[in-house]
Amino acid sequence: MKLQRTTLILLLLALGLGSFVYFYEIRGATQRQEAKAREQQIFGFTQEQVQALRIQTQGQTLNFERENGRWLMTTPEKTPASNASISYLLDLLVQGRSDRTIQVPANQLTDYGLAKPQATVTVTLNNQQTHQLNLGNPDFTGNFLYAQVDPGTNPSGNVDLFLVSSDFQNGVNRDLAEWKIENDTPQTPTSASPSPSP
Numbered sequence: 001m002k003l004q005r006t007t008l009i010l011l012l013l014a015l016g017l018g019s020f021v022y023f024y025e026i027r028g029a030t031q032r033q034e035a036k037a038r039e040q041q042i043f044g045f046t047q048e049q050v051q052a053l054r055i056q057t058q059g060q061t062l063n064f065e066r067e068n069g070r071w072l073m074t075t076p077e078k079t080p081a082s083n084a085s086i087s088y089l090l091d092l093l094v095q096g097r098s099d100r101t102i103q104v105p106a107n108q109l110t111d112y113g114l115a116k117p118q119a120t121v122t123v124t125l126n127n128q129q130t131h132q133l134n135l136g137n138p139d140f141t142g143n144f145l146y147a148q149v150d151p152g153t154n155p156s157g158n159v160d161l162f163l164v165s166s167d168f169q170n171g172v173n174r175d176l177a178e179w180k181i182e183n184d185t186p187q188t189p190t191s192a193s194p195s196p197s198p
Contacts, residue, residue, distance in 0.1 A: 056122075089121070103160055
């Protein structure tokens with residue numbers, strides 16, 4: 001039994017439409033979601049790639065370097081650094097996402113607290129590439145901070161601002177003692193030596 005020509009054309013159209021729906025809607029949706037997640041990611045490096053870290057706040061400037069897998073503070077003191085404090089900040093930098101991006105004229109950075117940022121984090125990777133994050137004022141909700149990522153001006157004269165988690169404030173605004181490893185080695189009590197018997 002032969003299929004009529006119109007039936008064959010309709011069958012081919014149905015197969016074509018089904019393929020389009022499958023590849024565009026089903027498989028394409030996953031790819032679009034992954035692309036959107038990449039667009040919202042602040043930086044594209046991993047924690048293992050970070051070799052040095054500089055944190056400048058209005059109260060202090062701290063420099064850290066990774067040596068043999070451990071973090072050392074080099075400024076203002078040379079001392080072993082708190083891996084927990086540094087890991088918290090690096091996790092924010094690596095996993096951090098931007099809620100949204102806005103463009104503003106460069107002369108309006110003061111309105112967002114970015115003419116003189118409350119904090120600047122500079123990351124140096126093991127390939128000597130550097131990245132910078134400037135943190136400004138909180139937005140009107142208080143849940144996000146205005147930030148500049150790798151600051152620069154577009155050809156249009158505008159600046160891209162990101163809205164990042166307010167957790168970054170906790171990540172950079174710490175007392176100096178929280179960045180250092182305290183000497184936790186227990187002191188071994190000196191036992192009195194037995195006196196010789198007479």
